[in-house]
Amino acid sequence: MTAAYRAGVDRMRALALEFPRQLEEGYRAGRELDLGPFHGPATIRAVGMGGSAIAADLARILIDAETPLHLALQRSPVLARGLGEGDLTFLISYSGHTWETLEAYKEAGRRRARRVVLSSGGELSDRAERDHTPLIVLPPGLPPRSTAGFQLGSLLGTLDSAFAESNEGRIHRAAERVRAQGRAWTARDGPAQRLARAIGRTVPVIYTDSQFSPVARRWATQVEENAKRMAFFDEVPEILHNALVGWDATGRLAAHRFAPVLLHRSGVPPLTLRGFTHLAQVLGRREAHLVETTIPGDDLLEQIAVATSLGDHVSLHLAEAARVDPYPVDTIVRLKAALARPKRRR
16 A cells, blocks of 8 residues: 555545534535525525535425425536526535536626525636626535545535524434434445445446435445445436336346445335346346445435445445545646647648
């Protein structure tokens, strides 16, 4: 193990342990923005890419389930045609230089939408300050993926008045639950390392129920960025109508290359549970490297926080086992630099 590798693991692990504190601080920052009450059904939108989008995806689980609002997330600079004057739109870019989000900010302004910016600085923050657009300042100097707790808390705090009652107590309880698990998740032979060991060197494919699918996406993208390996995700019952056929037709030798990871939790409809059972039976016949875990708790917010943080720690144990530095994402940095360069005239 090189010193650089060890330093990267330690640094990202320390950031992962900051999730509960970030969740609480972000919630307070969102509440302080005070966007006012929300009345009746409405669609709000969020625009972001990569680590700047996942928190909106996670917040959508709770917002769609417990408020009259629908949060539509766009991982694209192209805004929905129906976005119009007064419609609330969150523009999220950790660096403040993401071109897709900058384009969406400009277009949302042209349509006179109600904009809110989440950023740590850069051009997006400059434009928000110039335009007197509400701005939540994200903690600077960090990998965007490591600020998901602050972003999630900020979005929930901003939209707090849309819930039947304030989420302040739930945020605190969820943070405490994650905080209490931190030592176990970082420990050798703890639950997170055991999951990583079960996945081994296979390609993880994260499956969960449809409502919880943003959590599965987060697990997959954390494996890709932290452990520097491919990962995939999908949802039940959707895969029972397509991917199940692929698994059933896959030979045993090929199936051994994959680790289907089933994320279970309470509150899932009975027919979806039966779908999970059937999926596990098919995977067993193919002798795929099946991994299953159950997310504790009955409160949806707590489930989101616990599952997200657990997945972060699993990805870091995978990085540690492979002896790779989870901190840098050089190819993304090169891509952003290339996109920032002006085109040469021919």
